Amino acid sequence: MRRSALLAVLLALLPLRGRPAEPAPVLMISADGLAADQFTARSMPKVWELSKEGRRGAGLPPFPATTYNGHATLATGCWPEHHGVVANSYRDPATGKMIPIAHHIEDVQREPLWVAATRSGVRTAVYHWVGATGPWEGVSPWRMERFSPGHPDAEALAFSEAALRDGARLVMTYLSGTDGEGHIQGPRSPGTRAKLARLDDELAPWLRRVRAAHPGLRVILTADHGMAPMRRRIHLPSLLDGIPCDLIAHGGSAYVYLLHPGDAAKALGRLRRAGLKAWTREQVPARHHLSGNPRVGDLVVLAPEGQWLSKARSSREEAAEWHGRQGAHAYSADTRTMHAWLVVLGAGRGPLGTVPLWDLAPTVAAWLDIRWAQAPDGRPVDALLPGR
Numbered sequence: 001m002r003r004s005a006l007l008a009v010l011l012a013l014l015p016l017r018g019r020p021a022e023p024a025p026v027l028m029i030s031a032d033g034l035a036a037d038q039f040t041a042r043s044m045p046k047v048w049e050l051s052k053e054g055r056r057g058a059g060l061p062p063f064p065a066t067t068y069n070g071h072a073t074l075a076t077g078c079w080p081e082h083h084g085v086v087a088n089s090y091r092d093p094a095t096g097k098m099i100p101i102a103h104h105i106e107d108v109q110r111e112p113l114w115v116a117a118t119r120s121g122v123r124t125a126v127y128h129w130v131g132a133t134g135p136w137e138g139v140s141p142w143r144m145e146r147f148s149p150g151h152p153d154a155e156a157l158a159f160s161e162a163a164l165r166d167g168a169r170l171v172m173t174y175l176s177g178t179d180g181e182g183h184i185q186g187p188r189s190p191g192t193r194a195k196l197a198r199l200d201d202e203l204a205p206w207l208r209r210v211r212a213a214h215p216g217l218r219v220i221l222t223a224d225h226g227m228a229p230m231r232r233r234i235h236l237p238s239l240l241d242g243i244p245c246d247l248i249a250h251g252g253s254a255y256v257y258l259l260h261p262g263d264a265a266k267a268l269g270r271l272r273r274a275g276l277k278a279w280t281r282e283q284v285p286a287r288h289h290l291s292g293n294p295r296v297g298d299l300v301v302l303a304p305e306g307q308w309l310s311k312a313r314s315s316r317e318e319a320a321e322w323h324g325r326q327g328a329h330a331y332s333a334d335t336r337t338m339h340a341w342l343v344v345l346g347a348g349r350g351p352l353g354t355v356p357l358w359d360l361a362p363t364v365a366a367w368l369d370i371r372w373a374q375a376p377d378g379r380p381v382d383a384l385l386p387g388r
Contacts, residue, residue, distance in 0.1 A: 023368045024216030024346065025164060028172045028360070030074060030129070031199065031341070032067060033179030033329070035226030038187065039341040043196045046204030047221075051343045054219075055383070057352030059340035059360070061225045063288040064253040064330035067179065068102045070224025070340075070357065071130035075112040075172070077361035077376030079289030084109030085131065086295045087330070089248045091257050093294040098246065103147060105133045111373050113361045114141040117170050120370045125163035127156050128174040130224070142168065149176075153199070157206050164214055169368060175199070182227035186326035187337075211345065218347055218367060220360060223340035227327045228252070231306040237313055239270050247311035248297065249321075251328030252335075254309040255297025267299055276309075277302040288332065289377075305335050347384045355381055 036058035041048045062073045062080050064087050072078075072085035080086045085102045092099055099107065108131055115136045117124040125143040126132045133146050143163055153175045160173045178187070178195050185191040211217050236247050236254060243266060244259035258264060264280055271278035278301045284291045290300065303309050308328045312318035331338050333356075342355060347367075358378035365372065366380040 023169065024218055025169045025171070025214055026218045026220070026364050026367055027160060027164070027210070028074075028170070028220045028364060029160075029175060029222070030071060030173070031175040031177035031221070031223050032130075033182050033225060033227050034177040034196075034199075034223040034341045035187065035337060036339040036341050037226065037337060038178060038192070038196060039343075043193060044200035044204075046200045047207070047343070050204055050207060050345070053349065054343060054345035055348060055350055055352040057342045057344075058354045059222045059342040060333050060354050060356045061338050061340060062357065063290065063332045064250045065225035065333065065335075065338040066250050066330050067224050068107075068130055071174075072102075072108055072112075073357050074222070074224065074360060075114070075129060075131065076108065076110040077113070077358050077365070077372075077378040078110045079358060079377050081289050081292040081296070082110055082377060084293060084295060086290060086293055087248065087250050087253075087255065089250075090255065090295045091246065091248070091297070098248070103131060103133065105131055105136050107131065108136065110376070112136055113364060113370070114144075114170070114172060115139045116365065116372050117368065117370045118142065119373070120368075122169045122368050122370055123167055124170040124172070125159070125168040126172045127159045127163075129172050130174060132172075147174070151176075153202060157202070161206070161210055164210060164217070170364065170370075175203075177223055178227070182327035183324040184326060186229050187227040188229060189326070207345070216346060219343075219345040220364070221341065221343040221345075222357070222360065224357075225329045226336075226338045226340055227329050228305055228331065228335070228337040230308050230325050230328050232308075233310050233322075233325070234274065234276070234303055234307055235310045235312070236301070237311065239274055240267055243267050243270075249309040249311040250330035251308050251325075252303050252305065252331035254301045254311065256299035256301060258298045261298065264299065271299070271301055275304065302332060305331055305337065344384060352381075352383060 066088045069085045076083040124141040181192040246257040248255045362378045363380045
């Protein structure tokens with residue numbers, strides 16, 4: 001063998017001095033509806049103890065704080081006015097039809113993290129992430145289980161562990177969290193506390209095992225929104241009687257789609273006299289990041305915490321609403337009960353403070369050298385970057 005060829009073989013077999021190490025893998029878990037104030041040393045002692053090895057804070061949700069736009073925000077690093085999933089439900093301005101559940105990938109108007117990662121050559125696995133139902137602009141991750149509620153968390157953890165074992169560098173996983181218990185029984189109910197205890201028993205030993213198997217693994221534990229106990233119902237059809245409109249109520253907030261735009265002033269007056277905050281779409285405060293998307297209602301309504309907005313126009317609809325209104329969300333981000341739990345492992349220790357959920361995907365992208373097709377609204381969290 002010629003000397004030059006032998007040297008090439010040796011260089012290929014030996015690690016090159018100065019060659020950058022491959023970034024450690026990242027696991028991002030969302031536990032639906034698990035609020036920052038629900039995560040305590042008493043409610044989840046095992047994960048709480050584990051969190052001392054990392055950073056603990058609170059996630060600031062988008063407005064309205066709901067499941068579908070919360071997960072779209074986590075996935076895209078963008079505000080609802082840009083990623084387009086402006087709530088769990090909305091009216092499509094192109095067709096005039098109501099979208100009852102915004103759960104299709106086609107509803108997302110900005111690039112999800114798993115697509116940016118795949119385009120950047122990062123092997124990615126996604127388990128039941130809300131909105132992850134197929135290819136986005138023709139791109140699918142290496143491994144995906146399409147979003148479908150009702151699956152046991154053990155299945156989600158098994159999928160994630162297998163993906164890491166098989167070489168995934170990014171895993172995004174949805175857990176059931178406490179959303180169902182919070183709605184039906186209340187966020188402080190015995191049923192919700194029991195669910196937190198079960199999650200603690202299942203998640204803590206699993207995290208210790210996968211972190212031991214994958215040294216350097218970075219883990220983000222968070223949620224889409226929190227949950228507040230309910231005290232009072234406000235019936236929007238009664239307030240807006242005689243004003244032709246379509247209503248979509250999310251819990252603590254709602255969209256009003258007027259059939260006659262000239263009715264806006266009359267409707268706003270009635271809503272505000274009832275003690276509600278209400279704006280036209282164009283007048284929604286800039287901090288809510290909604291006014292730039294026509295999917296948002298002509299009017300945006302926000303109730304005081306603890307009061308929920310009803311759109312029921314029949315006894316059947318009313319019964320269905322009451323069934324899930326011991327707890328509710330969809331308030332604005334300055335409502336503390338809406339803040340999501342947030343634990344980060346593998347990126348230093350100490351308090352993290354309040355972090356906007358739209359900053360988490362850009363942070364993961366910075367960790368894994370993922371390139372976005374279009375820069376997101378969020379930015380990497382300084383405290384979580386190496387050397388900071």
